[in-house]
Amino acid sequence: MALTDSDCPRLPSETAITIPLISIGEELPQIMLDLRSAGVYTWKTLVMIYDTTVSRDMITRIIKSITQRRTSSAKASGISLMKLESNISRIDLKTVLSTIDPKIVGSNYLVIASYYIVGILMEYAKSLQIAGINNQWMYIISDTNRHFQDIHVFENLLKEGDNVAFLYNSSFTTSVCAGGRKCHIKELLESFTRSIDQAITEEFNTASQVSEEEWEAIRPTKSERRDFLLKNMKIHLSKNGVCDNCTYWKISTGETWGVEYQAVGEKSSPKLHPVGVWRPSDGIEMTDVLFLHVSHGFRGKALPMVTFHNPPWQILTFNETGDITEYKGLILDIITELSKNLNFTFRLTAVDKSNTINSTTSPFDIDSELTTKVPNTLLDQLKNKTVALAACAVTVTEDLKSVVNFTKPIAILSYTFLVARPKELSRALLFISPFNFDTWLGLCAAIISMGPLLYFIHRSSPVYEYKGIPMKGGLASIQNCIWYMYGALLQQGGMHLPYADSARILVGAWWLVVLVMATTYCGNLVAFLTFPKIDIPITDLEQLIAHKDTVSWTFKEGGFLEKELKVSNEYRFKTILNGKSKHTSTDFKAVINSIREGKHAYIDWKIKLQFIMKEQFLKTSRCDFVLGLEEFFDEKLALMISPESPYLPKINDEIKKLHQVGLIEKWLKDYLPKKDRCWKNRHLIEVSNHTVNLDDMQGSFFVLLMGFVSALLLLLFEKLWYVKINKQPKKMIQPFVT
Ligand SMILES: *[C@@H]1O[C@H](CO)[C@@H](O)[C@H](O)[C@H]1NC(C)=O
Ligand SMILES: *[C@@H]1O[C@H](CO)[C@@H](O)[C@H](O)[C@H]1NC(C)=O
Ligand SMILES: *[C@@H]1O[C@H](CO)[C@@H](O)[C@H](O)[C@H]1NC(C)=O
Ligand SMILES: *[C@@H]1O[C@H](CO)[C@@H](O)[C@H](O)[C@H]1NC(C)=O
Ligand SMILES: *[C@@H]1O[C@H](CO)[C@@H](O)[C@H](O)[C@H]1NC(C)=O
Numbered sequence: 001m002a003l004t005d006s007d008c009p010r011l012p013s014e015t016a017i018t019i020p021l022i023s024i025g026e027e028l029p030q031i032m033l034d035l036r037s038a039g040v041y042t043w044k045t046l047v048m049i050y051d052t053t054v055s056r057d058m059i060t061r062i063i064k065s066i067t068q069r070r071t072s073s074a075k076a077s078g079i080s081l082m083k084l085e086s087n088i089s090r091i092d093l094k095t096v097l098s099t100i101d102p103k104i105v106g107s108n109y110l111v112i113a114s115y116y117i118v119g120i121l122m123e124y125a126k127s128l129q130i131a132g133i134n135n136q137w138m139y140i141i142s143d144t145n146r147h148f149q150d151i152h153v154f155e156n157l158l159k160e161g162d163n164v165a166f167l168y169n170s171s172f173t174t175s176v177c178a179g180g181r182k183c184h185i186k187e188l189l190e191s192f193t194r195s196i197d198q199a200i201t202e203e204f205n206t207a208s209q210v211s212e213e214e215w216e217a218i219r220p221t222k223s224e225r226r227d228f229l230l231k232n233m234k235i236h237l238s239k240n241g242v243c244d245n246c247t248y249w250k251i252s253t254g255e256t257w258g259v260e261y262q263a264v265g266e267k268s269s270p271k272l273h274p275v276g277v278w279r280p281s282d283g284i285e286m287t288d289v290l291f292l293h294v295s296h297g298f299r300g301k302a303l304p305m306v307t308f309h310n311p312p313w314q315i316l317t318f319n320e321t322g323d324i325t326e327y328k329g330l331i332l333d334i335i336t337e338l339s340k341n342l343n344f345t346f347r348l349t350a351v352d353k354s355n356t357i358n359s360t361t362s363p364f365d366i367d368s369e370l371t372t373k374v375p376n377t378l379l380d381q382l383k384n385k386t387v388a389l390a391a392c393a394v395t396v397t398e399d400l401k402s403v404v405n406f407t408k409p410i411a412i413l414s415y416t417f418l419v420a421r422p423k424e425l426s427r428a429l430l431f432i433s434p435f436n437f438d439t440w441l442g443l444c445a446a447i448i449s450m451g452p453l454l455y456f457i458h459r460s461s462p463v464y465e466y467k468g469i470p471m472k473g474g475l476a477s478i479q480n481c482i483w484y485m486y487g488a489l490l491q492q493g494g495m496h497l498p499y500a501d502s503a504r505i506l507v508g509a510w511w512l513v514v515l516v517m518a519t520t521y522c523g524n525l526v527a528f529l530t531f532p533k534i535d536i537p538i539t540d541l542e543q544l545i546a547h548k549d550t551v552s553w554t555f556k557e558g559g560f561l562e563k564e565l566k567v568s569n570e571y572r573f574k575t576i577l578n579g580k581s582k583h584t585s586t587d588f589k590a591v592i593n594s595i596r597e598g599k600h601a602y603i604d605w606k607i608k609l610q611f612i613m614k615e616q617f618l619k620t621s622r623c624d625f626v627l628g629l630e631e632f633f634d635e636k637l638a639l640m641i642s643p644e645s646p647y648l649p650k651i652n653d654e655i656k657k658l659h660q661v662g663l664i665e666k667w668l669k670d671y672l673p674k675k676d677r678c679w680k681n682r683h684l685i686e687v688s689n690h691t692v693n694l695d696d697m698q699g700s701f702f703v704l705l706m707g708f709v710s711a712l713l714l715l716l717f718e719k720l721w722y723v724k725i726n727k728q729p730k731k732m733i734q735p736f737v738t
């Protein structure tokens with residue numbers, strides 16, 4: 001039990017009773033100290049604004065109790081001081097307040113002022129935007145008392161989103177008010193003796209019912225006894241204590257968050273909520289936290305929200321009467337998470353039920369237009385604050401920005417185009433592909449010219465004449481030479497070899513050429529067999545424009561894309577806008593088919609195109625489509641909030657956090673089509689594992705067929721020729737008959 005001077009920290013309340021001896025009218029430093037050591041406020045910095053109702057001496061003591069580091073749990077504070085003169089005018093007050101820069105001095109304010117100044121201060125703080133969702137204001141009103149404490153006047157000045165607490169004097173002075181050291185000592189000792197008495201009676205009662213050994217085992221320990229005494233003393237003091245009980249302060253906090261959206265039909269206004277009391281003997285007794293919303297967000301309030309069906313952002317299911325029975329989708333996932341973090345619940349209503357009531361929940365229904373077509377009723381409801389938030393993804397546009405406020409973007413979507421997957425080219429002419437046309441031409445020229453050259457060198461050589469070798473057959477005829485060179489090219493050799501060195505050198509050189517040619521050809525052919533030959537794909541807008549003679553394109557009219565294209569100055573975007581195919585079928589199936597045939601390209605959100613690809617893949621189990629690699633125009637989707645809503649920064653912070661931990665990305669992924677084999681890189685198909693098949697070999701079979709046919713034709717020709725030759729001599733040697 002301790003009786004201390006004023007401004008001393010109390011001993012831990014679970015082990016001791018501390019009663020500071022306070023002279024009436026000087027209780028403020030002790031209250032601040034008690035608040036701080038009880039951890040009711042945990043400010044690190046604060047701005048203290050005070051007027052002349054407190055003396056200089058008192059201010060010094062208050063500052064001391066706020067700043068002095070006495071117990072380890074209480075944090076030290078940085079304080080900025082502002083003094084208001086006694087007869088300050090309203091204009092001067094505003095000027096003084098406007099010098100506050102919340103970035104420098106922090107966002108916590110402690111005001112010690114008279115009843116009349118507080119109202120004016122609240123008004124100006126609001127208009128200077130230093131009182132809001134991120135600021136905490138505590139007003140200490142000392143010139144009130146039990147009979148003059150109409151604190152509810154300030155309720156009218158409370159605004160949505162404020163964090164304001166009032167600590168006010170509720171003391172009274174009558175002749176029955178006792179106080180001072182003697183009174184407290186008497187009261188303390190009385191309560192102590194009563195508690196001891198109670199303890200002894202109880203212990204005797206218990207001990208008399210059990211044996212001595214048992215009592216030894218179950219009797220209370222010293223600390224148990226202390227706790228019992230302390231508890232009873234406190235109960236007694238709070239019930240019967242009269243010393244200094246005329247000094248009495250109350251704490252009330254404004255319950256402001258979300259009240260504007262309560263009670264459909266009539267607007268309810270913020271209320272003051274009592275959260276604690278202070279008495280010298282008990283110290284601070286809190287029934288709730290000091291700043292309700294800082295610790296508990298919206299305190300479980302139900303906020304009305306409006307939405308409409310638009311997968312994958314909002315996916316709603318309705319029952320026959322048109323009430324929402326089930327909801328999911330990216331936006332509603334985010335709202336659910338927000339409601340957990342900010343401690344609110346929500347009531348969803350749907351606008352525009354007519355077109356959504358029959359909506360299927362097929363994931364392929366995604367429509368890139370709906371985010372730009374916001375129903376007017378929804379905007380009206382946001383503007384007249386019947387709803388707190390529009391729980392729908394909306395494209396951020398300048399037009400809408402002037403009417404409502406947007407949160408940070410939820411998703412950023414880019415546009416690209418869908419074209420037919422480049423076809424694999426026919427492999428019939430595979431055997432020609434190792435060399436290009438020039439090489440083949442050079443090769444042919446070489447074969448044809450080398451024959452006569454060999455013939456010429458062979459004939460001109462005098463070796464045969466000198467050695468007496470007959471020059472007949474073999475290389476002595478020009479077409480034999482050509483055949484020989486051809487045979488050598490295919491590494492088949494020939495029956496004859498020139499005898500002369502000159503011709504042999506030529507043949508040797510030819511063999512060398514043949515060696516290089518053949519090796520190169522073989523190597524290249526293997527490579528061509530392994531890698532399939534793919535058509536050149538359309539990957540960006542330039543290529544699409546370059547193909548405009550064969551490929552037409554479309555996009556949805558009147559959407560974000562068209563607007564962006566119209567305002568863009570870039571040549572390619574202008575071309576895309578002007579070159580849009582005029583006569584497109586409204587039947588989407590026909591559009592898909594013409595894309596598949598490679599005659600058409602469709603421009604839309606990348607995710608929408610992915611849905612189309614997935615749908616077609618599920619239908620045909622072929623990958624007929626591919627997306628353009630270029631992505632253009634970022635479309636930002638965000639939530640809409642009513643203008644002037646104080647909660648925008650708070651919601652933005654939460655959304656930022658969700659982005660940072662990757663939750664939004666993960667949720668979006670869950671609603672998008674899963675990866676399948678059509679997502680594979682377009683260039684690497686079957687590379688590692690290709691068995692040579694008939695397709696690859698068909699070319700060589702064609703050559704064989706052609707050889708066979710030409711041989712057959714030649715045979716026919718030879719036959720005919722032979723018949724003709726045979727007939728002529730018969731005629732010539734006809735016997736002459738006279
Ligand atoms: C609180 O009110 C009582 C009664 O009016 C008064 O005596 C006391 O000085 C007041 N306290 C302060 C700090 O002004
Ligand atoms: C102070 O004590 C007296 C006597 O017990 C009691 O009548 C009075 O209501 C108490 N005042 C307060 C503010 O508790
Ligand atoms: C939400 O608000 C209720 C009502 O004030 C409160 O009891 C609860 O602790 C709060 N929850 C959180 C997580 O702050
Ligand atoms: C539709 O749901 C609402 C709200 O849950 C309910 O009041 C109503 O009875 C339901 N209607 C039908 C036809 O089930
Ligand atoms: C909804 O679907 C039902 C049957 O499928 C049809 O009779 C009704 O007209 C549709 N309603 C709307 C608003 O499209």
Ligand SMILES: *[C@@H]1O[C@H](CO)[C@@H](O)[C@H](O)[C@H]1NC(C)=O
Pocket residue numbers: 377380381384386
């Ligand atoms: C707000 O606007 C909606 C839609 O126009 C209307 O139905 C509602 O009655 C309005 N509420 C108020 C309080 O003006």
Ligand SMILES: *[C@@H]1O[C@H](CO)[C@@H](O)[C@H](O)[C@H]1NC(C)=O
Pocket residue numbers: 401402403404405406643644648
């Ligand atoms: C909210 O919208 C209003 C116009 O409706 C605009 O003046 C204001 O700057 C916006 N606030 C924010 C934080 O964007």
Ligand SMILES: *[C@@H]1O[C@H](CO)[C@@H](O)[C@H](O)[C@H]1NC(C)=O
Pocket residue numbers: 689
């Ligand atoms: C190659 O393809 C065949 C059939 O397409 C398959 O059975 C085999 O496992 C594949 N081998 C490798 C190494 O991928």
